[in-house]
Amino acid sequence: MGTGAGMTLLTPEAPRHEAGAYSDDQQTAFERVCAFIAQSGLTLEGIPAPALGSRADVDAELGRVFAILGKAGSGKTRLLADLGQILLDADVEQISADHDVKRSGRRTFAIVAPTNKAASVLRNRGVEATTIHRIIYTPLYDPEYEKLAEWLAEGGKGERPEHASLAEGALERALAFFEETKSIPAALASAGLRGSEFITGWTRRDDSIDIGLVDEASMLDDKQLEDLRRVFDTLILFGDPAQLAPVGQSDSMAFDSLPEDGKVYLEQVHRQALGNPIVELAYAIADPTLDFEGFERLLRDTAERDERVVIAGRADPAKMARAPMLVWRNATRIRLIHAFRTAYGIPETVLEKGEPLICDGAEIPLKHRKKRIALEQAGLVKGAQVFYQGPGRKPGFARLYVAGAADPQISVAAIIQIERGTDAEPIIPLAARMGAVFLHGAACTIHKAQGSQWPDVQVFAPDLYAAARSNRMENGIPLWKRLAYVAITRAQHKLFWVTRYAMARPEGTVGSIEQTLD
Numbered sequence: 001m002g003t004g005a006g007m008t009l010l011t012p013e014a015p016r017h018e019a020g021a022y023s024d025d026q027q028t029a030f031e032r033v034c035a036f037i038a039q040s041g042l043t044l045e046g047i048p049a050p051a052l053g054s055r056a057d058v059d060a061e062l063g064r065v066f067a068i069l070g071k072a073g074s075g076k077t078r079l080l081a082d083l084g085q086i087l088l089d090a091d092v093e094q095i096s097a098d099h100d101v102k103r104s105g106r107r108t109f110a111i112v113a114p115t116n117k118a119a120s121v122l123r124n125r126g127v128e129a130t131t132i133h134r135i136i137y138t139p140l141y142d143p144e145y146e147k148l149a150e151w152l153a154e155g156g157k158g159e160r161p162e163h164a165s166l167a168e169g170a171l172e173r174a175l176a177f178f179e180e181t182k183s184i185p186a187a188l189a190s191a192g193l194r195g196s197e198f199i200t201g202w203t204r205r206d207d208s209i210d211i212g213l214v215d216e217a218s219m220l221d222d223k224q225l226e227d228l229r230r231v232f233d234t235l236i237l238f239g240d241p242a243q244l245a246p247v248g249q250s251d252s253m254a255f256d257s258l259p260e261d262g263k264v265y266l267e268q269v270h271r272q273a274l275g276n277p278i279v280e281l282a283y284a285i286a287d288p289t290l291d292f293e294g295f296e297r298l299l300r301d302t303a304e305r306d307e308r309v310v311i312a313g314r315a316d317p318a319k320m321a322r323a324p325m326l327v328w329r330n331a332t333r334i335r336l337i338h339a340f341r342t343a344y345g346i347p348e349t350v351l352e353k354g355e356p357l358i359c360d361g362a363e364i365p366l367k368h369r370k371k372r373i374a375l376e377q378a379g380l381v382k383g384a385q386v387f388y389q390g391p392g393r394k395p396g397f398a399r400l401y402v403a404g405a406a407d408p409q410i411s412v413a414a415i416i417q418i419e420r421g422t423d424a425e426p427i428i429p430l431a432a433r434m435g436a437v438f439l440h441g442a443a444c445t446i447h448k449a450q451g452s453q454w455p456d457v458q459v460f461a462p463d464l465y466a467a468a469r470s471n472r473m474e475n476g477i478p479l480w481k482r483l484a485y486v487a488i489t490r491a492q493h494k495l496f497w498v499t500r501y502a503m504a505r506p507e508g509t510v511g512s513i514e515q516t517l518d
Helices: 024-038 076-089 116-124 132-136 143-153 170-181 184-190 222-231 277-284 292-305 317-322 330-343 366-377 461-470 479-488
Strands: 007-009 042-044 064-070 108-113 137-141 199-204 209-214 232-239 263-266 309-312 325-327 356-363 385-391 397-402 409-418 427-431 435-440 443-445 454-460 491-498
Touching: 024 064, 024 076, 024 232, 024 263, 064 076, 076 108, 076 209, 076 232, 108 116, 108 132, 132 209, 132 222, 132 366, 143 170, 209 222, 222 232, 277 292, 277 309, 277 479, 277 491, 292 309, 292 461, 292 491, 317 330, 317 356, 317 454, 325 330, 330 443, 356 366, 356 409, 366 435, 454 461, 454 479, 461 479
Parallel strands: 007 042, 064 232, 064 263, 108 209, 209 232, 309 491, 325 443, 325 454, 409 435, 454 491
Antiparallel strands: 137 199, 356 385, 356 435, 385 397, 397 409, 409 427
């Protein structure tokens, strides 16, 4: 894997932030990651570039990896955002899912996350991010599209492209739109063109990208990490070691196998997280003397003094329509889904507009690989949150809203299942011959919720109590603590701790709810 030509990255003497400089551990992490990047041939001003070490003990086809690890509120996202901005300021080209032509003589980088929802969380914070799937696979575009895309990306410099479908003034409108959104497809759409019309096929990326910044790295398994290392020469992971390990990963994170000198830990709570009761509860879980009963007492004390934490005796179905109830056990998930549908009076075999769904992958034969990749490009990766909008025009198609996708309104061949437990066949209200597979999304396991965040989150406490009673451990930590940590940190603004198997009576129908769609 090549390192390309050297370059100087201009970094500020003190990290940028309206509230001042980094905390000590953030500054240490910043300097170490800059030195790590410098080893690839990118020299960062003010930080000595170490001599390039031998790669004899490393697979030559795999990129180098460094991990920045810390709990919620420790400042990982700020470091990621600052590094991305520094790379942009230094004229390193950011690779997005929309346009990935590698220009001669320029270094490249990408900011990625394992899921659409995780990427949208970054985008909502002003960080341009896409999914890992959309970076690993790249579309093949007609040369006409590449000319238009490059002209837009270069700010209208160079020879003005021509296209028969462009009306007078349309290209200028597209350029003005692109300068605001940085989205090639959206800019072309403003000119009456769709980028998908120019795609002639799909291919796995052959060319490497110089630098990858990966958020929510605790969700990666070993195979995904290896795939990323085959694409990125220099890979920087941002992860939370307190979260749950991927299913089938033997209770360990992919970054656990990295040498200690390839990791740095953030221990200090970032100043913007101070005073946040949800973050304070998350950190309190680490106390080895705290048992489940003590944690619930702490929750109740917090709820009495801060409205952002609520002890609820019943599940709220209206909130479940916007964000899934988080549970530990699969049986609980199915039970709550049926309670949700019963509360709204939805017939068993019918799917109503507004019902939440979760993508569970794709059922597509290998010979139709392009269809599978097209679904991933549309944001339908495993775990994506979707809202049903009604049947499509073709049999087996559904109109969907994909939360966090750049183009959320889609019509797609779908297989939608509503599970009824291990002893009963699922209800399938919609079934295409092949396509994206969906499960009902009114409830979700805490494992699958990793990487996602919602404004308001309901956590089903009886399941956490069951986990505590099981006395199970994960990597030396009680399982209930890992579950509670992940569950409560999914809440951006408000946490609801639901204490009983009971459902509140909803107002109106599920279709009448004004969804919180991003």
